[in-house]
Amino acid sequence: MAPVILVTFAGRQKRMEILTRYIHSAMDAGIIDEWHVWDFTRSQQDHEWVTREFGPVRYMGSAAPYQSNGSIAPNQALRLGATITNDLHLAIVPNDGSDDYFELVVGGWSNSHSVLRKLPLSQLRSFDRNDVPALWSRPTPGILSPGTANQIVINVDAAGVPSLHVNNVAIGHWPELDLSAGASVMVRGGWGADLELGNVRSRIQRFVGNPNEQMPYWQAYDYYAKRLKIFSDSIFLKCDDDIVYMDLEKLSDFIEFRRTNPKYIVVSANVVNNGVCAHWQQVAGSIPVGVGHFERPPGGFGGSLWQSAERANELHDYFLQTNDKHLPLPSKVIEWTERQSINFIAWLGKDLVHMALPKGDDERALTVDLPLLLDRPTAIYSDFTVSHLSFGPQEQGLALDRLIDAYDELMRNALAA
Known part of the structure; x- marks a missing residue:
């Protein structure tokens, strides 16, 4: 059976904690095989939470800062499988309380040289290395192979002396360094080189x-499109980090519909607080007129719900008081040819051949431009319901704390049932 991979663009802690519980439950039930959490956080606090909460780092963009990746100690080596073309950066942070760390650059200067530097810890988040002298340097032409996961081994002998091997070649040995107390190791790419760590096998990455x-967000689609051969047999789900309700009993049906209906380029769940879905929910009589009028958004984009905190509050409150937590559409499937919000969607891995998206608006690309190019519509699947907390224009005035508390209680009751 095709593996099911959920992709989430993270992550705001308070909103995403509810989603996390639903996904763990879906993974425990064998419905979702892998969860790929893309760190697109905008605050240091959220970044630190995502780092703590979600699995080992699998992939880093070339401009991403250092990420923790293990430790070394006497007779305790660190081994990495690093797919990168040049400029693999390794930060060795001693455990002796020093204010400095050592930086190894492997295959720098277009994969021609490697260097060792000593830097203050304050520069761990900086890329500026102007006028920093090297403790050690040597030519290492072609040391990193673009065609394989490069085998990186950092070893510390019994005396605390570190050494480095790359693809079974001894690169350096530094008796002047004392790592007898051990050290933590961090990694990053740089200078146009993304880094992928192939030894990561966790289901959550x-x-x-x-x-x-x-x-x-184009970075995520580009990553998968470049690895079409790896992911072509997969089924992808993509959800926002603020999905605060999910009908797990219907998730397998949604995935099966996605698998067996290849004519649709993307399929959306039936989403609460989504302009297009709200319109069809009201057409079907699932949202009474007394809750508000939910018009068909012009061209599928924007509309009164999208921009109104008051209307979002009313819709969430109505949904939360329904008994079955389902707002059916006029039919099981709504075929759609206009834009729609991609709060929870699914696509087939084989369609990644079309999904090396340009920088810019991924929602428009997936629901307008690609369907037009390929002459393939999108669809909304009525029987699988999720609730989406908020759009940006709704933030001012949305009863966030009250709604999050209500959805948290709903989640706990649903998962305990």
Whole structure:
């Protein structure tokens, strides 16, 4: 059976904690095989939470900062499988209380040289290395292979002296360094080189995108599209980090519909607080007129719900008081040819051949541009319901704390049932 991979662009802690419980339950039930959590956080506090909460780092963009990756000690080596073309950076942070760390750059300068530097800990988050002298340097032409996961081994002998081997070649040995107290090791790429760590086998994996991009999500689609051969047999789910309700009993049906209906480029869940879904929910009589009027958003984008905290509050409150937590659409499947919000969608791995998306608006690309190019519609699947907490324009005035508490209680009751 095709593996099911959930992709989530993370992550705001308070909102995502509810989703996390649902996904762990789905994974325990064998419905979801892997969870790929892409760190596109915008605050240091959220980044630290995502780092603590979600598996080992699998992939890092070339501009991503150092990420922890293990430790070394006398007679305790660290082994990595690193897919990277140049500029593999290894930060060795001694456990002796020093204010400095050692930085190994393997295959720098277009994969021609390697160096060792000593730097203050304050520079761990900085990429500026101007005027920093090297403790050690040597030519290492072609040391990193672009065609394999490079085998990196950092060893510390009984006397605390570290050494480095790359693809079974001895690169350096530094008797002047004393790591007898051990050290933690951090990794990153750099200078246009993304880094993938092939020895990560956890079912939940972290992917760290390049920071400070206004619309960074293309990085995730680009990653999967470049690995089409690996993922072509998979089924992908993608959900926002603020999905606060999920009908787990219907998730398998949604996945099966996605698998057996290849004509749709993407299939959306039936989403609470989604302009297009709300319109069809009301057409079907699932949302009474007294809750508000939910018009068909022009071209599928924006609309009064998207921009109104008051309307979102009313819709969430109505949904939370329903008995069956389901707002059916007029039919089991709504075929759609306009834009729609991609709060919870699914696509087939084989369609990654079309999904090396340009930088910019991934939602428009997936629900407008690609369907038009390929002459394949999108669809909304009525029987699988999720609830999406908020859109950006709804933030001012949304009863966030009250709603999060209510959805948290709903989640606990649903998972305990």
